Amino acid sequence: MKRFVPFIALLALVALVGCSGNSPSAKPVPTVVPTDWAIISLDVSDSSPYVGTVILVEATVTQNGSPAPDGTTITFEASGGIFQGGGTGASVVSSGGTASVAFTASVAGTYQIRALVGGTSRVTVVTYRDRAVTDQLQLFDINPRRGSYAGGEEAVIDGKGILAPVEVFFDLQGVAYQAIVASVFESNPPSADGSITVITPAFTGADNSIEQAADVRVTVGAGTGGQQTDTLSQAYVLLPSLGPAIFGLSPSSGRSSGGEVVNVLGQGFGSVASELAVSFVDPDGVSKLASVLAVSPDGTQIQVETPRFSTVPLPENVPYDVNVSTVSGGTKLDDAFIVLADEPQPEIAAISPTSGPLDGGTLVTIFGKGFQIPMQVKFGVLTALDVNVFNDTTPADNDRITCVTPDYNTVGDVPPVTVDVTVTNMTSGKNATLAGAFIYGDPLYITGNSPSQGLLGDLVIIYGSGFEDPLQVFFAGEPMNVVNVSGTELLVQVPNDWPPSCGVIGGSFTVTLLETGQTASGGSFTLLGNTPLVLSVNPLILTEDSFGDLDPDAITLIGQYFAEEVLVQLGIFVVPSSDVSVVSEGIIEVENLPDVTGLGIVFDTTSSGCGAGEVRDIPTAVDVMVTNFPGSCSDTLVAAFIVEPFDQACYTP
Numbered sequence: 001m002k003r004f005v006p007f008i009a010l011l012a013l014v015a016l017v018g019c020s021g022n023s024p025s026a027k028p029v030p031t032v033v034p035t036d037w038a039i040i041s042l043d044v045s046d047s048s049p050y051v052g053t054v055i056l057v058e059a060t061v062t063q064n065g066s067p068a069p070d071g072t073t074i075t076f077e078a079s080g081g082i083f084q085g086g087g088t089g090a091s092v093v094s095s096g097g098t099a100s101v102a103f104t105a106s107v108a109g110t111y112q113i114r115a116l117v118g119g120t121s122r123v124t125v126v127t128y129r130d131r132a133v134t135d136q137l138q139l140f141d142i143n144p145r146r147g148s149y150a151g152g153e154e155a156v157i158d159g160k161g162i163l164a165p166v167e168v169f170f171d172l173q174g175v176a177y178q179a180i181v182a183s184v185f186e187s188n189p190p191s192a193d194g195s196i197t198v199i200t201p202a203f204t205g206a207d208n209s210i211e212q213a214a215d216v217r218v219t220v221g222a223g224t225g226g227q228q229t230d231t232l233s234q235a236y237v238l239l240p241s242l243g244p245a246i247f248g249l250s251p252s253s254g255r256s257s258g259g260e261v262v263n264v265l266g267q268g269f270g271s272v273a274s275e276l277a278v279s280f281v282d283p284d285g286v287s288k289l290a291s292v293l294a295v296s297p298d299g300t301q302i303q304v305e306t307p308r309f310s311t312v313p314l315p316e317n318v319p320y321d322v323n324v325s326t327v328s329g330g331t332k333l334d335d336a337f338i339v340l341a342d343e344p345q346p347e348i349a350a351i352s353p354t355s356g357p358l359d360g361g362t363l364v365t366i367f368g369k370g371f372q373i374p375m376q377v378k379f380g381v382l383t384a385l386d387v388n389v390f391n392d393t394t395p396a397d398n399d400r401i402t403c404v405t406p407d408y409n410t411v412g413d414v415p416p417v418t419v420d421v422t423v424t425n426m427t428s429g430k431n432a433t434l435a436g437a438f439i440y441g442d443p444l445y446i447t448g449n450s451p452s453q454g455l456l457g458d459l460v461i462i463y464g465s466g467f468e469d470p471l472q473v474f475f476a477g478e479p480m481n482v483v484n485v486s487g488t489e490l491l492v493q494v495p496n497d498w499p500p501s502c503g504v505i506g507g508s509f510t511v512t513l514l515e516t517g518q519t520a521s522g523g524s525f526t527l528l529g530n531t532p533l534v535l536s537v538n539p540l541i542l543t544e545d546s547f548g549d550l551d552p553d554a555i556t557l558i559g560q561y562f563a564e565e566v567l568v569q570l571g572i573f574v575v576p577s578s579d580v581s582v583v584s585e586g587i588i589e590v591e592n593l594p595d596v597t598g599l600g601i602v603f604d605t606t607s608s609g610c611g612a613g614e615v616r617d618i619p620t621a622v623d624v625m626v627t628n629f630p631g632s633c634s635d636t637l638v639a640a641f642i643v644e645p646f647d648q649a650c651y652t653p
Contacts, residue, residue, distance in 0.1 A: 157198065319338055419436075532559060572599065
């Protein structure tokens with residue numbers, strides 16, 4: 001298992017460490033004024049977003065202890081996904097000591113994002129998740145993502161499985177602040193998208209002088225037997241009242257011809273419309289001025305009329321930054337407004353399910369982008385029924401179509417019949433085809449499953465045809481729990497009582513119809529073991545004081561697959577369970593660290609900068625091991641953090 005070992009950071013520290021020789025023969029060393037760069041934080045707006053969600057990555061940088069000069073170039077690198085503008089790398093200039101860039105990923109997985117400046121770097125981790133095909137509550141996003149401590153601002157929470165009655169809380173520093181639910185757009189059916197409009201609460205008693213992020217916790221079916229709760233972690237950023245700030249736009253998308261009324265939501269805009277300027281800036285830096293219609297008396301909303309963005313039809317969506325200039329200063333929000341394509345080229349990414357009975361009637365979802373109303377969908381030579389288009393107006397442009405398959409008996413082919421699926425934007429005539437995308441037929445077979453990996457207790461949907469109760473489902477020779485059966489889909493659960501395994505188990509599914517004895521095998525699934533994955537430690541550097549104690553005396557372990565019961569070992573020190581808190585599957589907090597001796601540290605030494613026969617202590621790396629229970633499955637991150645010695649003077653060993 002590969003690990004990122006922070007040797008670069010260690011070497012950088014060694015290179016910058018000064019030494020005061022205590023030998024009589026030591027020669028005076030010329031005074032050097034260092035250029036000490038530091039990335040004091042690297043934050044993301046959401047550390048576990050859904051696939052296709054755009055998040056904000058922000059680095060805070062200092063030079064010699066002060067905010068980095070404006071215009072300093074900060075480089076961002078990612079192990080996958082794409083940054084704003086395309087590619088796995090981006091260079092952004094700082095303002096006020098910070099630099100931010102948008103990031104997204106189209107494939108589920110864990111991505112390392114690194115910020116670099118002046119020879120130093122910092123790493124954070126983002127885990128993108130698939131949106132499970134389920135009726136359960138799932139929260140996708142909140143817009144706008146920023147607001148004020150005073151509250152009273154409108155925000156929209158998107159998700160699926162949204163059913164009234166609804167309760168919404170903003171959790172900040174252990175305190176729950178209840179929002180006012182203004183309206184609920186229910187998911188119908190529960191697996192469809194829905195939304196909740198809320199008025200944000202006043203965060204009374206919170207420290208409103210700093211920027212903080214609150215969790216957004218939603219309970220649907222509140223007070224009923226079907227009550228469910230989901231949380232958007234660190235999703236809503238609260239900004240101190242330090243001049244103008246843009247939280248978001250409503251609506252956040254519009255036509256290329258302009259002329260639409262849009263509300264800019266934020267704070268510190270003043271109260272005089274004539275003293276404001278609002279402009280939209282395209283990816284090439286071209287600015288277009290909007291017409292300011294009105295501003296609210298409390299300075300939290302500006303009503304503008306959008307400018308004409310293009311004189312020719314746009315083939316794809318274009319994200320625009322939005323600038324607001326006031327008498328007290330200016331502010332900008334990146335990718336705040338999406339100018340929608342006039343004639344997009346549709347693209348099909350996938351469809352679900354991929355099979356159904358010959359007489360049609362199967363509800364199919366088509367995933368892709370560039371879908372427009374009115375839309376025609378064809379299965380082979382026949383036109384689909386009840387076509388609905390869901391146009392995603394975010395930069396991710398994850399569009400969906402739902403439709404019902406036509407009756408293929410009229411064609412006269414013998415099942416199973418494989419057909420192409422074609423979508424056509426009727427206004428422009430542009431179309432896209434996914435060859436061999438759907439199978440008509442009644443025989444028993446399996447075409448696939450979702451998700452492709454999981455843990456004990458997880459739900460899996462198996463796609464195919466001919467599924468009828470009663471039946472049995474096996475994976476890797478073990479029976480699965482059958483939750484629900486339809487003709488083309490099976491919902492099964494990995495049993496919680498399977499013996500724990502540290503390694504992964506891969507295999508296919510086998511379905512047996514008990515009344516007829518028919519059997520079919522297919523699909524591919526990986527059952528993840530109970531082995532944790534340790535990715536990084538925050539902070540990376542701990543400093544020894546004159547008593548041998550460490551500052552700070554608490555660290556956070558970041559990774560994946562942490563169990564509810566774990567054992568943590570730092571160096572040779574086994575941390576007492578009372579000092580270990582498993583915050584989530586990806587975060588462990590460790591408090592009351594021992595001193596240097598307790599960790600078993602013997603500092604590395606070097607003779608660099610010392611007199612003959614002398615050495616000095618240098619920063620030394622410490623390993624971290626996490627063990628999951630049950631199963632005693634362990635993972636070790638080598639050189640997980642650095643301990644900097646208190647005394648770095650030269651001495652004779």
